[in-house]
Amino acid sequence: MQNTGGVRSALIVGAGIAGLTAASALARRGWLVEVAEAKAEGTTVGWGLSLTGPSLRALDQLGLAEQCLNTGYGMRVITNTDARGEVTSVAHPGLLGAARPAMAGIARPELHRILRLAALRLGVRIRYGLSVFRLAQQAGQVLAKLTDGTTRSVDLLVGADGIRSVVRDLTGRATPIDYHGQMVWRALVPRPDWATGIHTYASPRYQAGLVPISANQAYVFLTENGVRPDVLPDIELAERLAGLLAPFAEQVAELRPLVARSASVVRRPVQTVIVEAPWSHGNSLVIGDAAHAPSPQMISGAALAIEDGLILAEELDRQQDVPTALKSFTDRRWERCSVVVQTSVAISRLEQEQRHRDSYRLIEACHRQMAHPA
Ligand SMILES: Cc1cc2nc3c(=O)[nH]c(=O)nc-3n(C[C@H](O)[C@H](O)[C@H](O)COP(=O)(O)OP(=O)(O)OC[C@H]3O[C@@H](n4cnc5c(N)ncnc54)[C@H](O)[C@@H]3O)c2cc1C
Structure with missing residues:
Protein backbone atom coordinates (compact mmCIF):
# COMPACT_ATOMS: atom_id res chain seq x y z
CA MET A 1 0.00 0.00 0.00
CA GLY A 74 -22.55 -12.92 29.72
CA MET A 75 -21.70 -12.92 33.45
CA ARG A 76 -21.77 -10.66 36.51
CA VAL A 77 -20.04 -12.40 39.44
CA ILE A 78 -16.61 -13.85 40.29
CA THR A 79 -16.84 -16.48 43.08
CA ASN A 80 -13.57 -17.31 44.83
CA THR A 81 -13.14 -20.40 47.04
CA ASP A 82 -9.91 -20.24 49.05
CA ALA A 83 -7.77 -23.17 50.20
CA ARG A 84 -9.79 -23.42 53.49
CA GLY A 85 -13.05 -23.68 51.54
CA GLU A 86 -14.24 -20.15 52.39
CA VAL A 87 -16.28 -18.64 49.58
CA THR A 88 -16.45 -14.96 48.62
CA SER A 89 -18.39 -13.52 45.70
CA VAL A 90 -17.50 -10.26 43.98
CA ALA A 91 -19.83 -8.44 41.58
CA HIS A 92 -17.68 -7.35 38.63
CA PRO A 93 -18.12 -3.65 37.72
CA GLY A 94 -20.82 -3.48 35.01
CA LEU A 95 -19.85 -0.81 32.49
CA LEU A 96 -22.62 -1.33 29.91
CA GLY A 97 -25.48 -0.39 32.23
CA ALA A 98 -27.43 -2.48 34.75
CA ALA A 99 -29.44 -4.36 32.12
CA ARG A 100 -26.41 -5.88 30.37
CA ASP A 178 9.82 -12.04 32.17
CA TYR A 179 8.81 -15.56 33.23
CA HIS A 180 7.19 -15.82 36.67
CA GLY A 181 7.60 -19.52 37.55
CA GLN A 182 4.03 -20.45 36.66
CA MET A 183 2.39 -22.34 33.79
CA VAL A 184 -1.26 -21.73 32.99
CA TRP A 185 -3.51 -24.48 31.64
CA ARG A 186 -6.85 -24.12 29.85
CA ALA A 187 -9.20 -26.92 28.75
CA LEU A 188 -12.49 -26.71 26.90
CA VAL A 189 -15.30 -28.65 28.60
CA PRO A 190 -19.12 -28.78 28.40
CA ARG A 191 -20.62 -26.01 30.61
CA PRO A 192 -22.11 -27.43 33.82
CA ASP A 193 -25.58 -25.96 34.61
CA TRP A 194 -24.32 -24.38 37.85
CA ALA A 195 -21.59 -22.38 36.06
CA THR A 196 -23.14 -18.98 35.38
CA GLY A 197 -20.18 -16.81 36.44
CA ILE A 198 -16.42 -17.09 36.88
CA HIS A 199 -15.42 -19.56 39.63
CA THR A 200 -11.91 -19.75 41.11
CA TYR A 201 -10.62 -22.36 43.58
CA ALA A 202 -7.36 -22.43 45.54
CA SER A 203 -5.68 -25.63 46.75
CA PRO A 204 -2.55 -25.70 48.91
CA ARG A 205 -0.48 -25.93 45.68
CA TYR A 206 -2.37 -24.51 42.72
CA GLN A 207 -5.21 -22.25 41.62
CA ALA A 208 -7.97 -23.50 39.33
CA GLY A 209 -11.30 -22.29 38.02
CA LEU A 210 -14.06 -22.39 35.47
CA VAL A 211 -15.35 -19.79 32.99
CA PRO A 212 -18.44 -20.31 30.77
CA ILE A 213 -17.83 -19.24 27.15
CA SER A 214 -21.20 -20.13 25.59
CA ALA A 215 -24.47 -21.80 26.58
CA ASN A 216 -22.81 -25.19 25.99
CA GLN A 217 -19.10 -24.65 26.62
CA ALA A 218 -16.77 -23.50 29.39
CA TYR A 219 -13.04 -23.57 30.00
CA VAL A 220 -11.30 -24.97 33.05
CA PHE A 221 -8.07 -23.23 34.02
CA LEU A 222 -5.27 -24.15 36.39
CA THR A 223 -2.12 -22.27 37.33
CA GLU A 224 0.84 -24.47 38.24
CA ASN A 225 3.37 -22.90 40.62
CA GLY A 226 7.15 -23.23 40.78
CA VAL A 227 7.73 -25.00 37.45
CA ARG A 228 10.09 -24.55 34.53
CA PRO A 229 8.59 -23.32 31.24
CA ASP A 230 9.04 -26.69 29.50
CA VAL A 231 6.93 -28.11 26.68
CA LEU A 232 4.86 -31.29 27.12
CA PRO A 233 3.54 -33.51 24.32
CA ASP A 234 -0.01 -32.40 23.34
CA ILE A 235 -1.26 -35.97 23.61
CA GLU A 236 -0.48 -35.99 27.38
CA LEU A 237 -2.03 -32.64 28.29
CA ALA A 238 -5.63 -33.66 29.08
CA GLU A 239 -4.61 -36.50 31.38
CA ARG A 240 -1.93 -34.45 33.13
CA LEU A 241 -4.31 -31.55 33.77
CA ALA A 242 -6.93 -33.94 35.15
CA GLY A 243 -4.20 -35.26 37.50
CA LEU A 244 -3.28 -31.75 38.69
CA LEU A 245 -6.94 -31.12 39.54
CA ALA A 246 -7.06 -34.19 41.85
CA PRO A 247 -6.38 -32.29 45.15
CA PHE A 248 -9.37 -29.99 44.57
CA ALA A 249 -12.69 -30.98 46.15
CA GLU A 250 -16.37 -30.81 45.17
CA GLN A 251 -17.11 -28.75 42.03
CA VAL A 252 -13.58 -29.19 40.63
CA ALA A 253 -13.74 -32.95 41.25
CA GLU A 254 -16.86 -32.96 39.06
CA LEU A 255 -14.87 -31.26 36.27
CA ARG A 256 -11.98 -33.78 36.24
CA PRO A 257 -13.59 -36.42 33.99
CA LEU A 258 -14.64 -33.64 31.59
CA VAL A 259 -11.05 -32.36 31.45
CA ALA A 260 -9.68 -35.87 30.90
CA ARG A 261 -11.94 -36.14 27.80
CA SER A 262 -11.28 -32.57 26.54
CA ALA A 263 -10.12 -32.32 22.93
CA SER A 264 -8.59 -28.88 23.51
CA VAL A 265 -6.03 -28.38 26.29
CA VAL A 266 -3.25 -25.78 26.21
CA ARG A 267 -0.40 -25.04 28.63
CA ARG A 268 1.37 -21.67 28.42
CA PRO A 269 4.06 -19.89 30.50
CA VAL A 270 2.99 -16.96 32.68
C1 LIG B 1 -3.00 -18.54 28.36
C2 LIG B 1 -3.46 -17.13 28.26
C3 LIG B 1 -4.75 -16.80 28.66
C4 LIG B 1 -5.19 -15.48 28.59
N1 LIG B 1 -6.46 -15.18 28.99
C5 LIG B 1 -6.92 -13.93 28.92
C6 LIG B 1 -8.26 -13.62 29.28
O1 LIG B 1 -9.03 -14.49 29.68
N2 LIG B 1 -8.67 -12.32 29.16
C7 LIG B 1 -7.84 -11.33 28.71
O2 LIG B 1 -8.25 -10.17 28.62
N3 LIG B 1 -6.56 -11.60 28.35
C8 LIG B 1 -6.10 -12.88 28.44
N4 LIG B 1 -4.83 -13.16 28.05
C9 LIG B 1 -4.01 -12.09 27.48
C10 LIG B 1 -4.48 -11.81 26.05
O3 LIG B 1 -4.55 -13.03 25.32
C11 LIG B 1 -3.51 -10.86 25.36
O4 LIG B 1 -3.28 -9.74 26.19
C12 LIG B 1 -4.10 -10.40 24.03
O5 LIG B 1 -4.29 -11.51 23.17
C13 LIG B 1 -3.16 -9.37 23.39
O6 LIG B 1 -3.57 -9.12 22.09
P1 LIG B 1 -2.49 -8.73 20.97
O7 LIG B 1 -3.28 -8.55 19.74
O8 LIG B 1 -1.65 -7.64 21.48
O9 LIG B 1 -1.55 -9.99 20.86
P2 LIG B 1 -1.88 -11.43 20.27
O10 LIG B 1 -3.27 -11.84 20.65
O11 LIG B 1 -0.75 -12.30 20.69
O12 LIG B 1 -1.84 -11.23 18.70
C14 LIG B 1 -0.64 -11.00 18.00
C15 LIG B 1 -0.86 -11.40 16.56
O13 LIG B 1 0.31 -11.08 15.83
C16 LIG B 1 0.71 -12.19 15.03
N5 LIG B 1 2.16 -12.10 14.87
C17 LIG B 1 3.13 -12.41 15.75
N6 LIG B 1 4.34 -12.15 15.24
C18 LIG B 1 4.14 -11.64 14.00
C19 LIG B 1 4.99 -11.18 12.98
N7 LIG B 1 6.31 -11.16 13.15
N8 LIG B 1 4.44 -10.74 11.82
C20 LIG B 1 3.08 -10.73 11.65
N9 LIG B 1 2.24 -11.18 12.59
C21 LIG B 1 2.75 -11.62 13.75
C22 LIG B 1 0.26 -13.39 15.83
O14 LIG B 1 0.14 -14.55 15.01
C23 LIG B 1 -1.08 -12.90 16.37
O15 LIG B 1 -2.12 -13.10 15.45
C24 LIG B 1 -4.34 -14.47 28.12
C25 LIG B 1 -3.04 -14.79 27.71
C26 LIG B 1 -2.61 -16.11 27.76
C27 LIG B 1 -1.23 -16.43 27.32
Missing part, protein backbone atom coordinates in the same frame (compact mmCIF):
# COMPACT_ATOMS: atom_id res chain seq x y z
CA GLN A 2 1.71 3.19 -1.15
CA ASN A 3 0.95 6.59 0.30
CA THR A 4 -2.06 7.89 -1.62
CA GLY A 5 -2.25 11.73 -1.60
CA GLY A 6 -4.80 12.94 0.95
CA VAL A 7 -5.68 9.52 2.41
CA ARG A 8 -3.53 8.44 5.32
CA SER A 9 -2.17 4.89 5.11
CA ALA A 10 -1.29 2.40 7.85
CA LEU A 11 0.34 -1.01 7.92
CA ILE A 12 -0.49 -3.05 11.01
CA VAL A 13 1.68 -6.07 11.80
CA GLY A 14 -0.37 -8.77 13.58
CA ALA A 15 -4.07 -9.67 13.20
CA GLY A 16 -4.67 -10.39 16.89
CA ILE A 17 -6.99 -8.50 19.23
CA ALA A 18 -4.93 -5.29 19.19
CA GLY A 19 -4.21 -5.33 15.44
CA LEU A 20 -7.77 -5.99 14.31
CA THR A 21 -9.35 -3.44 16.66
CA ALA A 22 -6.78 -0.79 15.73
CA ALA A 23 -7.47 -1.57 12.05
CA SER A 24 -11.22 -1.01 12.50
CA ALA A 25 -10.75 2.12 14.62
CA LEU A 26 -8.44 3.66 11.99
CA ALA A 27 -10.57 2.59 9.00
CA ARG A 28 -13.63 4.18 10.64
CA ARG A 29 -11.71 7.47 10.62
CA GLY A 30 -10.87 7.20 6.94
CA TRP A 31 -7.42 5.56 7.06
CA LEU A 32 -6.43 3.09 4.36
CA VAL A 33 -5.38 0.07 6.40
CA GLU A 34 -3.54 -3.14 5.55
CA VAL A 35 -2.83 -5.87 8.13
CA ALA A 36 0.03 -8.38 7.76
CA GLU A 37 -0.47 -11.55 9.83
CA ALA A 38 2.30 -14.15 10.08
CA LYS A 39 -0.01 -17.14 10.58
CA ALA A 40 -2.25 -18.77 7.99
CA GLU A 41 -5.94 -17.74 7.95
CA GLY A 42 -8.19 -19.51 10.48
CA THR A 43 -5.41 -20.85 12.73
CA THR A 44 -6.25 -18.96 15.95
CA VAL A 45 -5.67 -21.36 18.87
CA GLY A 46 -8.97 -22.35 20.42
CA TRP A 47 -8.74 -21.59 24.13
CA GLY A 48 -11.33 -19.44 25.89
CA LEU A 49 -11.00 -15.83 26.93
CA SER A 50 -12.67 -13.71 29.63
CA LEU A 51 -13.72 -10.23 28.55
CA THR A 52 -13.93 -7.89 31.55
CA GLY A 53 -16.03 -4.69 31.81
CA PRO A 54 -13.40 -2.49 30.14
CA SER A 55 -13.10 -5.00 27.23
CA LEU A 56 -16.87 -4.91 26.68
CA ARG A 57 -16.97 -1.12 27.01
CA ALA A 58 -14.25 -0.75 24.36
CA LEU A 59 -15.93 -3.32 22.09
CA ASP A 60 -19.18 -1.38 22.52
CA GLN A 61 -17.49 1.71 21.10
CA LEU A 62 -16.74 -0.35 17.99
CA GLY A 63 -20.36 -1.57 17.92
CA LEU A 64 -19.24 -5.16 18.68
CA ALA A 65 -20.14 -5.80 22.37
CA GLU A 66 -23.62 -7.16 21.63
CA GLN A 67 -22.27 -9.65 19.10
CA CYS A 68 -19.64 -10.85 21.61
CA LEU A 69 -22.29 -11.21 24.34
CA ASN A 70 -24.60 -13.12 21.99
CA THR A 71 -21.82 -15.44 20.81
CA GLY A 72 -20.17 -15.86 24.21
CA TYR A 73 -21.65 -16.04 27.71
CA PRO A 101 -23.83 -8.37 31.70
CA ALA A 102 -20.67 -7.05 33.35
CA MET A 103 -18.29 -9.46 31.60
CA ALA A 104 -18.29 -12.29 29.07
CA GLY A 105 -16.51 -15.53 28.36
CA ILE A 106 -15.92 -16.26 24.67
CA ALA A 107 -14.00 -18.75 22.54
CA ARG A 108 -10.93 -16.99 21.17
CA PRO A 109 -11.57 -18.02 17.52
CA GLU A 110 -15.10 -16.55 17.85
CA LEU A 111 -13.77 -13.21 19.11
CA HIS A 112 -11.21 -13.14 16.27
CA ARG A 113 -13.95 -13.95 13.74
CA ILE A 114 -16.07 -11.03 14.99
CA LEU A 115 -13.10 -8.62 14.94
CA ARG A 116 -11.91 -9.81 11.51
CA LEU A 117 -15.32 -9.49 9.85
CA ALA A 118 -15.78 -6.01 11.33
CA ALA A 119 -12.40 -4.92 9.92
CA LEU A 120 -13.13 -6.43 6.48
CA ARG A 121 -16.54 -4.66 6.38
CA LEU A 122 -14.66 -1.37 6.88
CA GLY A 123 -12.42 -2.08 3.90
CA VAL A 124 -9.31 -3.27 5.80
CA ARG A 125 -7.11 -5.63 3.73
CA ILE A 126 -5.83 -8.57 5.80
CA ARG A 127 -2.95 -10.62 4.39
CA TYR A 128 -2.03 -13.93 5.98
CA GLY A 129 1.36 -15.67 6.00
CA LEU A 130 3.07 -12.28 5.83
CA SER A 131 5.42 -10.38 8.10
CA VAL A 132 7.93 -7.55 8.14
CA PHE A 133 11.71 -7.94 8.39
CA ARG A 134 13.10 -4.40 7.91
CA LEU A 135 11.81 -0.93 8.78
CA ALA A 136 13.18 2.53 7.98
CA GLN A 137 11.91 6.06 8.62
CA GLN A 138 12.01 8.14 5.42
CA ALA A 139 10.64 11.67 5.01
CA GLY A 140 7.65 11.28 7.32
CA GLN A 141 6.93 7.77 6.07
CA VAL A 142 7.82 4.27 7.23
CA LEU A 143 9.40 2.04 4.61
CA ALA A 144 8.59 -1.60 5.44
CA LYS A 145 10.17 -4.59 3.71
CA LEU A 146 7.85 -7.60 3.86
CA THR A 147 8.65 -11.29 3.84
CA ASP A 148 7.02 -11.81 0.41
CA GLY A 149 9.67 -9.51 -1.10
CA THR A 150 7.35 -6.49 -1.46
CA THR A 151 7.78 -3.05 0.14
CA ARG A 152 5.25 -0.63 1.66
CA SER A 153 5.65 3.09 2.27
CA VAL A 154 3.05 4.19 4.83
CA ASP A 155 2.24 7.11 7.13
CA LEU A 156 1.94 4.79 10.12
CA LEU A 157 3.40 1.39 11.04
CA VAL A 158 1.79 -0.37 14.02
CA GLY A 159 3.42 -3.39 15.66
CA ALA A 160 0.53 -5.41 17.12
CA ASP A 161 2.50 -8.63 16.89
CA GLY A 162 2.14 -9.88 20.44
CA ILE A 163 4.47 -10.59 23.34
CA ARG A 164 7.34 -11.78 21.08
CA SER A 165 7.05 -8.70 18.85
CA VAL A 166 9.44 -8.41 15.93
CA VAL A 167 8.42 -4.77 15.36
CA ARG A 168 9.50 -3.99 18.92
CA ASP A 169 13.00 -5.22 18.06
CA LEU A 170 13.07 -3.58 14.60
CA THR A 171 12.20 -0.20 16.14
CA GLY A 172 14.99 -0.40 18.73
CA ARG A 173 12.74 -1.16 21.70
CA ALA A 174 13.97 -4.71 22.45
CA THR A 175 12.65 -5.64 25.91
CA PRO A 176 13.08 -8.80 28.01
CA ILE A 177 10.10 -11.14 28.47
CA GLN A 271 5.03 -14.15 31.14
CA THR A 272 4.90 -10.37 31.18
CA VAL A 273 6.40 -7.51 29.20
CA ILE A 274 6.41 -3.78 29.80
CA VAL A 275 8.27 -1.65 27.27
CA GLU A 276 9.74 1.58 28.64
CA ALA A 277 8.11 4.73 27.26
CA PRO A 278 7.95 5.93 24.56
CA TRP A 279 6.44 3.02 22.62
CA SER A 280 7.03 4.82 19.34
CA HIS A 281 9.93 5.57 17.03
CA GLY A 282 9.14 8.22 14.40
CA ASN A 283 5.97 7.01 12.65
CA SER A 284 6.15 3.47 14.14
CA LEU A 285 4.46 2.29 17.33
CA VAL A 286 3.96 -0.93 19.30
CA ILE A 287 0.58 -1.64 20.95
CA GLY A 288 -1.15 -4.50 22.79
CA ASP A 289 1.02 -7.30 24.19
CA ALA A 290 3.92 -6.04 22.07
CA ALA A 291 4.08 -2.99 24.40
CA HIS A 292 2.50 -4.24 27.64
CA ALA A 293 1.62 -7.88 28.31
CA PRO A 294 0.08 -8.64 31.72
CA SER A 295 -0.08 -12.21 33.03
CA PRO A 296 -3.33 -14.10 32.24
CA GLN A 297 -4.50 -14.00 35.90
CA MET A 298 -5.61 -10.36 35.50
CA ILE A 299 -7.79 -11.33 32.46
CA SER A 300 -7.15 -7.76 31.24
CA GLY A 301 -4.74 -8.09 28.30
CA ALA A 302 -7.65 -8.03 25.83
CA ALA A 303 -9.12 -4.89 27.43
CA LEU A 304 -5.80 -3.05 27.15
CA ALA A 305 -5.35 -4.23 23.55
CA ILE A 306 -8.83 -3.06 22.45
CA GLU A 307 -8.51 0.27 24.27
CA ASP A 308 -5.15 0.81 22.54
CA GLY A 309 -6.75 0.71 19.08
CA LEU A 310 -9.47 3.19 20.02
CA ILE A 311 -7.11 5.64 21.72
CA LEU A 312 -4.56 5.43 18.91
CA ALA A 313 -7.24 6.47 16.39
CA GLU A 314 -8.40 9.27 18.70
CA GLU A 315 -4.88 10.68 19.14
CA LEU A 316 -4.15 10.51 15.40
CA ASP A 317 -7.26 12.62 14.79
CA ARG A 318 -6.47 15.04 17.60
CA GLN A 319 -2.78 15.78 16.90
CA GLN A 320 -1.11 17.67 14.03
CA ASP A 321 1.23 14.89 12.91
CA VAL A 322 1.82 11.17 13.40
CA PRO A 323 4.96 11.29 15.65
CA THR A 324 3.23 13.75 18.04
CA ALA A 325 0.10 11.57 18.11
CA LEU A 326 2.16 8.46 18.88
CA LYS A 327 4.00 10.19 21.70
CA SER A 328 0.73 11.44 23.11
CA PHE A 329 -0.66 7.87 22.81
CA THR A 330 2.11 6.54 25.08
CA ASP A 331 1.57 9.41 27.53
CA ARG A 332 -2.12 8.50 27.79
CA ARG A 333 -1.57 4.73 28.03
CA TRP A 334 1.61 4.34 30.09
CA GLU A 335 0.25 4.53 33.65
CA ARG A 336 -2.86 2.39 33.12
CA CYS A 337 -1.01 -0.36 31.22
CA SER A 338 2.02 -0.47 33.50
CA VAL A 339 -0.20 -0.67 36.62
CA VAL A 340 -2.03 -3.68 35.16
CA VAL A 341 1.25 -5.43 34.26
CA GLN A 342 2.78 -4.72 37.69
CA THR A 343 -0.40 -5.87 39.46
CA SER A 344 -0.41 -9.08 37.45
CA VAL A 345 3.20 -9.73 38.52
CA ALA A 346 2.23 -9.12 42.17
CA ILE A 347 -0.70 -11.56 41.82
CA SER A 348 1.58 -14.20 40.42
CA ARG A 349 3.84 -13.78 43.49
CA LEU A 350 0.92 -13.81 45.99
CA GLU A 351 -0.46 -17.01 44.42
CA GLN A 352 2.90 -18.73 44.81
CA GLU A 353 3.09 -17.56 48.44
CA GLN A 354 -0.40 -19.08 48.95
CA ARG A 355 -1.76 -15.64 49.90
CA HIS A 356 -4.98 -16.16 47.98
CA ARG A 357 -7.16 -13.70 49.92
CA ASP A 358 -4.61 -10.94 49.29
CA SER A 359 -4.55 -11.83 45.60
CA TYR A 360 -8.41 -11.74 45.36
CA ARG A 361 -8.39 -8.27 46.97
CA LEU A 362 -5.67 -7.02 44.62
CA ILE A 363 -7.44 -8.37 41.51
CA GLU A 364 -10.71 -6.74 42.62
CA ALA A 365 -8.98 -3.39 43.32
CA CYS A 366 -7.31 -3.47 39.90
CA HIS A 367 -10.62 -4.28 38.15
CA ARG A 368 -12.24 -1.33 39.98
CA GLN A 369 -9.41 0.97 38.87
CA MET A 370 -9.73 -0.31 35.29
CA ALA A 371 -13.45 0.52 35.40
CA HIS A 372 -12.50 4.21 35.19
CA PRO A 373 -12.47 5.34 31.55
CA ALA A 374 -9.19 4.77 29.69
